[in-house]
Amino acid sequence: MARLALHLDLLKEFPNLEKPVRERVGEVFAKFEEATHAGLHLEKITGARDDRFRTIRIDQYWRGVVLAPESGDTYTLLRVMGHDEAYDWAKRRKASVNLATGGVEIRDVAALDASLPHMERMARSAPERLFENVKDSELRRLGIDEHTLPLARVLTAPFQLEAARGLLPPVQWDVLYGLASGMTPEEVWAELGPAIVEDVDPHDLDAAVRRSSDRVLLVEGPEELMSALAHPFDLWRIYLHPVQRSVVEASYRGPARVSGGPGTGKTVVAIHRAHRLARTGGRVLLTTFTSTLADALESSLRLLAENDAAGDADEVLSRVRVEHVDRLANRVFREAHGGLDLLSPQRERQLWEQVLEELGLDFSPGFLAEEWRQVVLARKVETAAEYLAAKRTGRGRGMSAAHRARVWQAITGFRALLAEQNLWTYETVTEEAARLLGEEGSRPFEHIVVDEAQDLNPGQWRLLRAAVDEGADDLFIAGDTHQRLYGPQVSLAEVGINIRGRSAKLRINYRTTAQILEWSLGLMRGQSVDDLDGGADSISGCRSEMRGAEPVLTGLATWQAELEHLVHTVRSWTEAGVLPGEIGVAARSNRVVEQVVAELDRQGVSARALAKGNTPEDEVAVGTMHRMKGLEFRCMAVVGAADSKLPAPKSLTPEVEDPGAYARDLMRERSLLFVACTRAREQLSVSWHENPSPFIEAILSP
Numbered sequence: 177m178a179r180l181a182l183h184l185d186l187l188k189e190f191p192n193l194e195k196p197v198r199e200r201v202g203e204v205f206a207k208f209e210e211a212t213h214a215g216l217h218l219e220k221i222t223g224a225r226d227d228r229f230r231t232i233r234i235d236q237y238w239r240g241v242v243l244a245p246e247s248g249d250t251y252t253l254l255r256v257m258g259h260d261e262a263y264d265w266a267k268r269r270k271a272s273v274n275l276a277t278g279g280v281e282i283r284d285v286a287a288l289d290a291s292l293p294h295m296e297r298m299a300r301s302a303p304e305r306l307f308e309n310v311k312d313s314e315l316r317r318l319g320i321d322e323h324t325l326p327l328a329r330v331l332t333a334p335f336q337l338e339a340a341r342g343l344l345p346p347v348q349w350d351v352l353y354g355l356a357s358g359m360t361p362e363e364v365w366a367e368l369g370p371a372i373v374e375d376v377d378p379h380d381l382d383a384a385v386r387r388s389s390d391r392v393l394l395v396e397g398p399e400e401l402m403s404a405l406a407h408p409f410d411l412w413r414i415y416l417h418p419v420q421r422s423v424v425e426a427s428y429r430g431p432a433r434v435s436g437g438p439g440t441g442k443t444v445v446a447i448h449r450a451h452r453l454a455r456t457g458g459r460v461l462l463t464t465f466t467s468t469l470a471d472a473l474e475s476s477l478r479l480l481a482e483n484d485a486a487g488d489a490d491e492v493l494s495r496v497r498v499e500h501v502d503r504l505a506n507r508v509f510r511e512a513h514g515g516l517d518l519l520s521p522q523r524e525r526q527l528w529e530q531v532l533e534e535l536g537l538d539f540s541p542g543f544l545a546e547e548w549r550q551v552v553l554a555r556k557v558e559t560a561a562e563y564l565a566a567k568r569t570g571r572g573r574g575m576s577a578a579h580r581a582r583v584w585q586a587i588t589g590f591r592a593l594l595a596e597q598n599l600w601t602y603e604t605v606t607e608e609a610a611r612l613l614g615e616e617g618s619r620p621f622e623h624i625v626v627d628e629a630q631d632l633n634p635g636q637w638r639l640l641r642a643a644v645d646e647g648a649d650d651l652f653i654a655g656d657t658h659q660r661l662y663g664p665q666v667s668l669a670e671v672g673i674n675i676r677g678r679s680a681k682l683r684i685n686y687r688t689t690a691q692i693l694e695w696s697l698g699l700m701r702g703q704s705v706d707d708l709d710g711g712a713d714s715i716s717g718c719r720s721e722m723r724g725a726e727p728v729l730t731g732l733a734t735w736q737a738e739l740e741h742l743v744h745t746v747r748s749w750t751e752a753g754v755l756p757g758e759i760g761v762a763a764r765s766n767r768v769v770e771q772v773v774a775e776l777d778r779q780g781v782s783a784r785a786l787a788k789g790n791t792p793e794d795e796v797a798v799g800t801m802h803r804m805k806g807l808e809f810r811c812m813a814v815v816g817a818a819d820s821k822l823p824a825p826k827s828l829t830p831e832v833e834d835p836g837a838y839a840r841d842l843m844r845e846r847s848l849l850f851v852a853c854t855r856a857r858e859q860l861s862v863s864w865h866e867n868p869s870p871f872i873e874a875i876l877s878p
């Protein structure tokens with residue numbers, strides 16, 4: 177039976193078509209199966225380079241370009257264009273099968289043929305070629321075919337490869353880009369996705385289309401067609417990169433992790449994986465760090481489930497609980513003990529002071545609070561002997577045994593006060609919840625999927641470990657340690673989670689343009705960042721396939737001038753058609769956020785501060801860099817990136833007091849700027865007054 181498939185490029189351009197045309201496309205293809213029985217009217221194209229391209233009439237003016245294989249019965253709708261443009265587009269192109277991935281590829285052979293002689297001439301006088309150290313056989317193994325090879329051989333510099341992007345099928349371009357950016361052939365091979373087991377027949381286009389789930393959606397009937405056409409922006413629901421798909425579908429023998437730079441689809445993968453695991457019948461917890469992000473996960477999961485052709489949304493959703501990790505702790509605690517009295521930071525400080533006074537000790541309350549959290553709670557230290565032997569990595573100067581004994585005395589006194597007065601902190605609630613779950617015979621979940629994993633603290637990891645039995649597909653962890661804003665550095669092995677040999681990395685950024693991504697990655701260059709597992713992580717190789725404007729960096733004399741510049745920037749975006757709700761403004765502090773909202777309001781630009789549980793939809797969203805975590809905006813302005821504000825002086829432990837803590841605080845401030853900048857999809861403006869932040873200064877004048 178004839179099957180309709182939708183190519184990714186079609187859905188990308190679909191929202192730009194006018195509504196009556198979009199509706200007409202739906203009508204034409206909703207009847208596709210019946211029409212093919214009765215003889216579907218697909219026009220042949222005279223003078224075509226590939227006679228498998230056909231057109232189909234949408235209305236008097238519009239045509240669909242369809243790929244119709246000689247054998248098989250899958251028809252792929254590639255584009256919808258005006259009559260002349262459609263014929264021209266189709267005449268210039270050829271379809272082929274990638275021998276490494278088995279997927280279908282389409283390329284503009286006319287443009288390739290026209291460019292090659294010129295590039296060959298240029299290469300003759302060049303001292304070296306870009307891929308001279310890579311053998312033909314290696315390139316072929318990676319799917320570079322005989323049409324691409326001559327071009328690859330005459331490239332002499334990365335900028336030429338950049339310019340040749342439109343001439344090559346995206347997967348082949350990506351392979352060359354990976355090699356040009358220093359990846360080994362093995363690394364590039366791993367990026368192509370799981371190896372295909374069957375032999376690839378280069379002439380069997382039908383099989384190739386069926387294998388191309390990263391670019392082609394095989395439509396299961398009119399309902400799925402309508403759902404895909406109704407949400408053309410949500411491409412993540414439909415097309416997964418082969419590496420994303422393999423991570424979503426894999427069966428792991430234990431905890432597994434996916435990492436990757438900003439915008440590489442870690443959240444997308446987490447949502448698909450939770451959906452898939454729920455479908456197998458298990459109870460799933462989909463969790464993250466904040467309540468706002470948990471709400472976003474929940475609505476995306478719903479969208480995915482409700483538009484799935486299987487029609488089992490209610491059943492699947494009933495098996496998934498979506499809640500942030502503090503809420504899980506709170507719920508488990510309350511179910512066992514009822515209400516709880518949570519200690520405010522001021523009250524906590526008073527308690528530390530009380531203990532110090534009673535014991536006649538001379539420490540600062542801040543030091544003790546940190547020692548308790550980062551050493552005692554993080555390492556689950558329970559006795560004086562354990563504390564004496566505990567590692568205090570990153571806690572500054574060493575302490576003598578006598579010194580430690582006094583600190584332990586203070587911490588024990590503090591805990592006694594908490595117990596006496598039945599007072600709790602987030603950390604002790606989490607610790608108690610983990611203990612309760614550990615005691616219970618049955619665990620509440622069969623699978624846990626964690627997003628924004630880099631921000632969880634050891635206590636939260638222990639809670640999650642206790643909430644699921646050890647076994648296949650128990651914990652799935654998505655995160656990027658370059659974006660750590662809250663949690664301390666954690667080694668998963670130390671909290672009983674062993675991910676060795678079960679980790680994957682995503683490298684293609686689907687959010688940001690290459691220009692914005694490249695600039696933002698510069699903020700992190702040279703920084704050493706852990707990988708949650710005792711090793712080092714890197715975001716090298718993270719790249720975007722989208723092109724766009726360079727980030728705009730502006731230094732002004734005063735804060736007032738910077739505010740005026742911001743108003744001007746936001747206005748220029750709205751005048752260009754960007755909706756206020758598609759614009760984000762990030763600042764380091766709440767005070768600056770308030771000033772920005774007030775100024776935008778005064779200038780007649782409707783704006784609102786991002787707050788807990790509040791993501792404005794039709795107003796410019798202004799928020800602290802912390803609040804920007806996990807969000808994205810078409811246009812993003814980062815303000816107040818001045819040396820007096822970023823790093824925020826109050827957030828840095830003095831270097832003389834504790835060099836380790838200082839380095840960690842500094843890294844967190846850098847990550848804040850990195851997170852804020854990588855929220856942009858199309859435009860990024862970064863501004864400061866007086867002197868730029870040292871994080872920016874370093875890339876302004878490397």
Ligand SMILES: Nc1ncnc2c1ncn2[C@@H]1O[C@H](COP(=O)(O)OP(=O)(O)OP(=O)(O)O)[C@@H](O)[C@H]1O
Binds near residue numbers: 416
């Ligand atoms: N396969 C895909 N096809 C199309 N769009 C995708 C795909 N994967 C991800 N995206 C889109 O890319 C953007 C970033 O995805 P996502 O938020 O999952 O990335 P992330 O790695 O979690 O980002 P961050 O770490 O920066 O928060 C989203 O708009 C998402 O819809």
